[in-house]
Amino acid sequence: MNFLFKKYALLFFLLMFNLIILSTGFTGATELKKPVIVASTTQIADFARQVAGDQALVKSILAPGADPHTYNVTPNDVQIVLGADLCIENGLHLEGKNWMSTLAKDAQKPLITATNGIQALSISQGGQSIPDPHAWFSPKNVAVYVNNITRGIIALDPGNKALYRARAKLFLQQLRVLDAWIREQINVISPQQRILVTTHDAFNYFCREYRLNEQNDFLSIAPVGWSTGAEVGAGITPERRRKVIESIKASGAPAIFVETTINPKQIREIAKETGVKIGGTLYSDSMGPKGSAAETYIGMMRENTLLIVNSLK
Amino acid sequence: MRFLLTGLIWIVFVGGLWGYTTQRDAALPQGPAQPAAPKVLSGSYVLEITPSFSIEKDPFALALDDDASQPPGLEIRLNGRLLEVNAEQIKRGQVIRITKNLNLSQGFNEFYVKASPPMAETDLDHGLRVRLLDRGGPVVDQTVWGSSGSVVAGTVSFSLAAHKEEVHD
Numbered sequence: 147m148n149f150l151f152k153k154y155a156l157l158f159f160l161l162m163f164n165l166i167i168l169s170t171g172f173t174g175a176t177e178l179k180k181p182v183i184v185a186s187t188t189q190i191a192d193f194a195r196q197v198a199g200d201q202a203l204v205k206s207i208l209a210p211g212a213d214p215h216t217y218n219v220t221p222n223d224v225q226i227v228l229g230a231d232l233c234i235e236n237g238l239h240l241e242g243k244n245w246m247s248t249l250a251k252d253a254q255k256p257l258i259t260a261t262n263g264i265q266a267l268s269i270s271q272g273g274q275s276i277p278d279p280h281a282w283f284s285p286k287n288v289a290v291y292v293n294n295i296t297r298g299i300i301a302l303d304p305g306n307k308a309l310y311r312a313r314a315k316l317f318l319q320q321l322r323v324l325d326a327w328i329r330e331q332i333n334v335i336s337p338q339q340r341i342l343v344t345t346h347d348a349f350n351y352f353c354r355e356y357r358l359n360e361q362n363d364f365l366s367i368a369p370v371g372w373s374t375g376a377e378v379g380a381g382i383t384p385e386r387r388r389k390v391i392e393s394i395k396a397s398g399a400p401a402i403f404v405e406t407t408i409n410p411k412q413i414r415e416i417a418k419e420t421g422v423k424i425g426g427t428l429y430s431d432s433m434g435p436k437g438s439a440a441e442t443y444i445g446m447m448r449e450n451t452l453l454i455v456n457s458l459k
Numbered sequence: 460m461r462f463l464l465t466g467l468i469w470i471v472f473v474g475g476l477w478g479y480t481t482q483r484d485a486a487l488p489q490g491p492a493q494p495a496a497p498k499v500l501s502g503s504y505v506l507e508i509t510p511s512f513s514i515e516k517d518p519f520a521l522a523l524d525d526d527a528s529q530p531p532g533l534e535i536r537l538n539g540r541l542l543e544v545n546a547e548q549i550k551r552g553q554v555i556r557i558t559k560n561l562n563l564s565q566g567f568n569e570f571y572v573k574a575s576p577p578m579a580e581t582d583l584d585h586g587l588r589v590r591l592l593d594r595g596g597p598v599v600d601q602t603v604w605g606s607s608g609s610v611v612a613g614t615v616s617f618s619l620a621a622h623k624e625e626v627h628d
Contacts (some may be wrong), residue, residue: 285519286518286519289518289519289520292521293521293522293523296521296523297523300523311521311523314521315521318519318520318521319519319609319610321519322517322519322608322609322610323608323609325519325581325608326581326607326608326609327608329581329608330607330608
């Protein structure tokens with residue numbers, strides 16, 4: 147009899163314990179349920195975070211330092227996109243073989259192309275005109291990214307529209323200040339010394355906006371084309387390499403730059419051949435790792451500008 | 460028996476704590492208290508805005524829903540409400556006069572002004588003169604300044620008393 151009593155008491159205790167744990171667990175789960183936004187690159191993830199704040203969970207498929215042109219998706223990326231409420235890509239074929247749109251399409255998730263509405267610069271390669279995808283190198287273009295992303299996030303969570311609008315406005319003002327600051331910094335370099343040679347053609351928008359590389363119609367000078375992948379106009383050719391060397395010799399560039407996402411071998415060889423020093427490493431297709439000065443877009447642009455100015459002036 | 464007692468004490472303790480926190484949160488106010496509506500002053504008020512620059516569309520503006528009541532690059536609010544501005548283009552030194560929906564309240568009032576200078580003038584500091592006239596005389600006269608490259612934005616706060624003919628004791 148005593149044994150039965152103890153048995154029922156134990157069952158009663160376990161039942162109550164489960165009820166309490168489940169009730170508190172469900173409350174917590176409801177509170178923690180936030181929309182999940184998955185961005186293809188670190189820059190886009192930063193823009194989305196600036197707008198979404200604590201109202202959404204923002205994830206980036208690419209890790210800092212990864213190359214979007216040659217990236218191969220992993221089973222883990224598929225899982226991340228399956229858990230997304232909204233996906234955002236850069237577009238203009240930055241994501242090699244359009245891997246982000248493919249991931250979103252396969253998972254049947256809504257997708258925003260952040261560069262929609264941007265006046266893309268055209269790169270002429272082998273008789274073909276290719277839109278340059280590195281549009282974030284102009285803060286004015288980033289304002290378009292932010293508008294597109296804000297629209298998408300508001301459509302996903304209209305209840306918090308006022309918060310998203312307010313955050314977007316603050317970030318846009320920061321971009322405006324950043325733009326003015328970059329102009330002021332670049333202005334320190336004499337126009338003749340504003341020669342930016344990098345590993346790949348990622349800095350066209352930066353050169354056009356801030357008037358660098360006059361001899362190349364204010365476009366970037368690089369041995370590797372707009373992409374490190376195998377697309378038209380991508381990769382390195384002997385012709386491109388020869389032109390870069392000629393350009394460095396003719397202009398008397400004080401320094402040339404490597405990039406965080408690309409093997410620096412080509413630039414090192416060119417530096418040896420031309421006798422020009424390497425100015426340092428620029429953040430191009432990816433921001434810096436967490437904890438670094440370039441872990442945000444504004445930080446990345448600030449560090450790049452300081453490096454360029456200090457090496458060229 | 461001792462085991463049952465331990466279990467019961469545990470349930471009472473945790474349940475009580477859970478019950479207390481639930482009740483405490485439920486007792487919190489569900490919304491803000493309704494503030495008393497401020498008294499709107501009658502009078503012939505005119506707001507004058509004079510920029511020291513030609514106002515241009517801001518490439519860094521949030522453009523989610525186009526607001527047709529104000530020209531691009533300009534935002535004027537009175538106590539949080541957008542004011543209607545009838546002007547296509549606003550040139551340097553041009554005076555913008557606003558009289559419509561200028562519902563000023565007795566006591567504290569605030570104008571918020573924001574205007575975008577040309578992107579080609581990032582090396583210049585810009586100003587926006589804000590004047591509020593009552594029956595032709597200035598009540599408020601302040602200038603909002605913006606340093607080089609930035610949008611000129613700021614608030615102009617002031618207090619208004621009721622006109623003598625509006626005071627009935």
